[in-house]
Amino acid sequence: MMRTLREIGNWFDARLSLRAALLPMMEHPIPRGSAGPMGWWYIFGSASLTLLIVQILTGIGLALVYVPSADKAYDSLLYLNYDESLGWFLRALHYYAGSGMVVLVLAHATQVFLHGAYKYPRELTWVVGVLLLLCTLGMFFTGQVLRWDPDAYWGLAVGGSMAGRVPVIGPWVVRQLFGGPVIGGDSLSRFFALHVFVIPGALLFFLAVHLWLVLKRGISAPPVPGEVVDPKTYDAEYEKQLKTGVPFLGDAMLKDALCSAVAVIVVVILAAVLGPKGPSSPPDPTLPGANPRPEWPFLWLFALLSLSPAGAETFIILVFPVILIGILFLVPFLSNRGERAPSRRPVAVLAVVVIYTALGVLTYQGVTSPWSPEMTAWSGDPVPEQLVRNSSPLRLQGALVFQNKNCRNCHALEGQGGRRGPDLTTVGTRLTPDQLIDQVSNGTPGGGNMPAYGKQIGAAEMTALVEFLANLRPLDTPAAKPGSVRTDEKQYP
Amino acid sequence: MDTVSNPPPDEPLPGRRTFFKWLTYGLGAVAAVAAGVPFLGYLLGARKAPIKWVPLGPVAGFPPNQTRLVTFANPIRQPWDGMVADTGVYVRYEGEDPKATDEATKHIFLVLAVNCAHLGCPVSWFQESGLFMCPCHGGVYYADGERASGPPPRGLFHCVYRVTHVRGVDQLEIQAPHYPTLQDTLTHPA
Numbered sequence: 001m002m003r004t005l006r007e008i009g010n011w012f013d014a015r016l017s018l019r020a021a022l023l024p025m026m027e028h029p030i031p032r033g034s035a036g037p038m039g040w041w042y043i044f045g046s047a048s049l050t051l052l053i054v055q056i057l058t059g060i061g062l063a064l065v066y067v068p069s070a071d072k073a074y075d076s077l078l079y080l081n082y083d084e085s086l087g088w089f090l091r092a093l094h095y096y097a098g099s100g101m102v103v104l105v106l107a108h109a110t111q112v113f114l115h116g117a118y119k120y121p122r123e124l125t126w127v128v129g130v131l132l133l134l135c136t137l138g139m140f141f142t143g144q145v146l147r148w149d150p151d152a153y154w155g156l157a158v159g160g161s162m163a164g165r166v167p168v169i170g171p172w173v174v175r176q177l178f179g180g181p182v183i184g185g186d187s188l189s190r191f192f193a194l195h196v197f198v199i200p201g202a203l204l205f206f207l208a209v210h211l212w213l214v215l216k217r218g219i220s221a222p223p224v225p226g227e228v229v230d231p232k233t234y235d236a237e238y239e240k241q242l243k244t245g246v247p248f249l250g251d252a253m254l255k256d257a258l259c260s261a262v263a264v265i266v267v268v269i270l271a272a273v274l275g276p277k278g279p280s281s282p283p284d285p286t287l288p289g290a291n292p293r294p295e296w297p298f299l300w301l302f303a304l305l306s307l308s309p310a311g312a313e314t315f316i317i318l319v320f321p322v323i324l325i326g327i328l329f330l331v332p333f334l335s336n337r338g339e340r341a342p343s344r345r346p347v348a349v350l351a352v353v354v355i356y357t358a359l360g361v362l363t364y365q366g367v368t369s370p371w372s373p374e375m376t377a378w379s380g381d382p383v384p385e386q387l388v389r390n391s392s393p394l395r396l397q398g399a400l401v402f403q404n405k406n407c408r409n410c411h412a413l414e415g416q417g418g419r420r421g422p423d424l425t426t427v428g429t430r431l432t433p434d435q436l437i438d439q440v441s442n443g444t445p446g447g448g449n450m451p452a453y454g455k456q457i458g459a460a461e462m463t464a465l466v467e468f469l470a471n472l473r474p475l476d477t478p479a480a481k482p483g484s485v486r487t488d489e490k491q492y493p
Numbered sequence: 494m495d496t497v498s499n500p501p502p503d504e505p506l507p508g509r510r511t512f513f514k515w516l517t518y519g520l521g522a523v524a525a526v527a528a529g530v531p532f533l534g535y536l537l538g539a540r541k542a543p544i545k546w547v548p549l550g551p552v553a554g555f556p557p558n559q560t561r562l563v564t565f566a567n568p569i570r571q572p573w574d575g576m577v578a579d580t581g582v583y584v585r586y587e588g589e590d591p592k593a594t595d596e597a598t599k600h601i602f603l604v605l606a607v608n609c610a611h612l613g614c615p616v617s618w619f620q621e622s623g624l625f626m627c628p629c630h631g632g633v634y635y636a637d638g639e640r641a642s643g644p645p646p647r648g649l650f651h652c653v654y655r656v657t658h659v660r661g662v663d664q665l666e667i668q669a670p671h672y673p674t675l676q677d678t679l680t681h682p683a
């Protein structure tokens with residue numbers, strides 16, 4: 001039996017000559033250190049490749065049922081979730097394996113950066129790696145659009161409004177993005193083609209180049225403090241290290257295989273426990289209260305945009321990403337020699353810490369998004385009872401004005417309500433009645449965050465509202481005093 | 494009988510070989526242009542918005558100085574757009590122009606797109622405070638569509654409207670709105 005199989009194998013290899021071509025590649029030696037305990041640092045690349053294979057398989061599976069048509073996409077997603085056998089699992093796995101891929105690709109890039117593995121002669125490997133990161137993020141963004149729900153629709157709208165700011169050709173760019181003058185079937189087909197043909201094609205091409213470079217330039221040895229990279233001597237030293245190297249195919253690959261298995265098990269468990277993501281509700285653009293959120297890899301950008309001053313906005317939308325990506329591409333050209341060990345590269349370590357702290361804080365802000373008004377707070381969140389207990393009728397009337405004029409959408413009381421403006425539970429300790437009238441009537445000076453209510457509120461309503469607000473303070477705390485009364489002439493004789 | 498012999502390898506190429514080479518380059522270029530230009534034209538020629546009018550209902554159906562959300566299936570659509578083609582606009586009847594001389598310009602309307610001028614999210618109308626608020630970044634507009642506060646760089650986008658006289662009834666119509674952006678507003682020809 002075995003002999004027959006071997007003979008069949010030999011028959012094929014006599015024609016394909018794969019053994020002669022592939023075996024040396026798989027058995028190429030890698031530095032001994034990369035196969036030792038330090039080898040655990042090297043698992044992120046292969047694990048992301050494994051999840052990519054999961055993505056390709058689940059993606060093909062979903063494409064068997066999903067209908068990329070604006071009027072049917074939502075229904076076909078519901079069908080996948082509830083009717084198609086294991087459709088829910090495939091959708092969930094596709095989402096969590098995709099998320100895992102973003103995490104692992106970032107971890108891989110961070111490890112390569114911290115270990116200085118991007119330095120000579122692996123500059124091009126890094127550059128192609130950045131392209132792979134961009135492809136991965138591109139897959140995430142286009143994939144979100146295929147989940148044809150209000151988030152997808154309004155996400156496209158936000159994308160269109162951003163693209164519309166490109167000088168001169170903005171309107172043309174918007175039409176290219178949507179595939180027409182409005183968001184609709186043309187837009188969905190376009191993003192389907194990007195998600196299924198264009199970006200995967202680019203990704204697989206870049207991946208082939210990336211792996212080719214890994215084979216040809218070799219895996220970097222673990223960094224050793226004091227062992228500096230000098231392009232003049234590096235190649236000879238690396239050759240010397242390979243003399244005592246170990247073959248990749250074999251024990252060195254075990255760590256990669258183990259971590260790939262763990263990665264798959266983790267995303268399978270996540271998919272099975274958390275289930276598929278969305279679609280949240282039908283993609284009806286006339287449904288009120290849409291509040292689109294980008295997918296998690298883009299929450300930091302959403303937060304950065306929301307927290308930046310209006311004047312910097314177009315810059316952050318159009319120029320900032322170009323600078324960021326440009327810097328990523330330039331990393332190996334800004335430093336392609338010298339120390340590789342993180343212990344000798346404090347600036348690199350600091351950069352990683354600062355970047356991830358910033359991304360983390362911005363992502364947290366993006367999740368909580370305190371800049372977004374609570375559109376239903378004015379009618380949905382009652383005024384806390386203890387704030388109006390034993391109130392005069394005028395104050396009760398003021399509380400009513402406060403709710404009816406939608407102040408609550410931006411101002412919380414005891415933590416309930418919008419957080420765009422300050423919580424007003426104790427505003428009576430901060431602002432005098434005159435200051436309150438000024439603030440409510442004129443809003444934020446210069447058209448800032450608060451609209452001027454001067455014309456939106458009657459005189460009697462204003463009296464009641466100010467009576468309510470001025471008394472919002474703890475019993476033992478005095479009311480705000482007019483501290484900012486102008487007394488210039490007397491104070492400085 | 495003549496015998497055909499190949500020239501020795503060191504000899505210069507005969508004239509017909511050079512001609513053949515240039516013919517191949519030339520034909521290759523013609524083939525690339527012939528296939529490439531229409532392909533690029535197809536890729537880059539996204540559909541533009543035709544001017545189509547949408548009836549929103551009789552003028553009498555809009556009480557003066559009240560803002561109403563009117564929804565309709567946008568005629569700038571593909572037949573397979575489904576509910577995504579549903580579009581909303583805010584309509585406010587501002588009364589009759591005392592100086593108007595003809596029926597068509599007598600009625601003054603305010604027709605605003607729902608898309609926030611900041612990043613396009615749908616604004617909601619709040620009757621009590623007379624404000625439009627955007628759920629995304631808190632852009633706020635007054636009832637006339639002018640910017641009140643927040644990040645929007647301008648007021649809401651105005652739709653082009655007209656009043657037609659159909660079978661004795663004044664009817665409000667608007668130009669089917671494309672997706673409005675800062676450089677491609679709705680009043681500016683699409």
